[in-house]
Amino acid sequence: MSKKVFVLDASGIIGGFLSGKYSNYTTSQVVTEIKDIKSELSLQDALENKQITIKEPSTRDIGEVEKVITRSGDLLRLSDVDKGVIALAVKLKRDDLSPTVVTDDYSIQNVLKIMEIPFRSVLTRGIEDVxxxxxxxxxxxxxxxxxxxxxxxxxxxxxxxxxxxxxxxxxx
Ligand SMILES: [Zn+2]
The missing domain is CATH 2.20.28 (Rubrerythrin, domain 2)
Structure with a gap:
């Protein structure tokens, strides 16, 4: 079985999600989105303690995500940061890891559902139907x-x- 990991978007980080058991990943774009001092400090702390790792998706990963969102019609709803988060999950999956994306964003969840990448919410319940x-x-x-x-x-x-x-x- 492939190793379980978490991919956090801004809502995951702000919501205070951090797995102690499994590795946590995010992108540098997400990090720049974190503006409130409290979340910024705890993120810096997590980075220093290597509880969370910054990793970038490749252009190929992003292209794969863009193909799916063009079809689903969620294109307008997703920012480059959002696409990067999904693309990072695609990359980790290809690296033979088993990523779960932590996000409260319904558009991201929708695309993940279509791509059959597991996700969980921090604050709210996930959508039931695509x-x-x-x-x-x-x-x-x-x-x-x-x-x-x-x-x-x-x-x-x-x-x-x-x-x-x-x-x-x-x-x-
Ligand atoms: Zn008309």
């Missing part, structure tokens, strides 16, 4: 796929908005 995005016309309610790039409806010219959808599951 959700996607659809776009719809505010006027005539015509729906468009999440990757539709137009800003106006093809039918009536009203602005396009978007909303979350639950994944349709075929339960037999």
């Amino acid at each position: 959700v996607g995005w659809i776009k719809f016309c505010k006027g005539c309610k015509k729906t468009y796929p999440a990757n539709y790039t137009g800003t106006d409806c093809e039918i009536c010219g009203s602005p396009i908005s978007r909303k979350r959808t639950k994944k349709v599951t075929n339960k037999k």
Whole structure:
């Protein structure tokens, strides 16, 4: 069995998650996101005591994540920092480790679910179902796929908005 490790995003660090039993990883981008003094100090402490390791994903890892989020429609919701966290999990998985991502961000959790990478929340409960995005016309309610790039409806010219959808599951 591959060794279990944790990958923390900013919410994981701010929430005070730090495994004493398994290795904790994060990216340097996440570290720069930590702004409050208390979290910054405990992070510095954890880094000095080697309780947490900074590791960077490769361009290849990030490319793999981008492919998935383009399909899921979560692209607009994820920052480069978010993508980096997911990509780091992809990298660690390829290094034959078994990463669990610690994050309270639903968009990150959504992508992880699709990529079959385990995650856990720090403060809130994780989402139950994979959700996607659809776009719809505010006027005539015509729906468009999440990757539709137009800003106006093809039918009536009203602005396009978007909303979350639950994944349709075929339960037999
Ligand atoms: Zn319309």
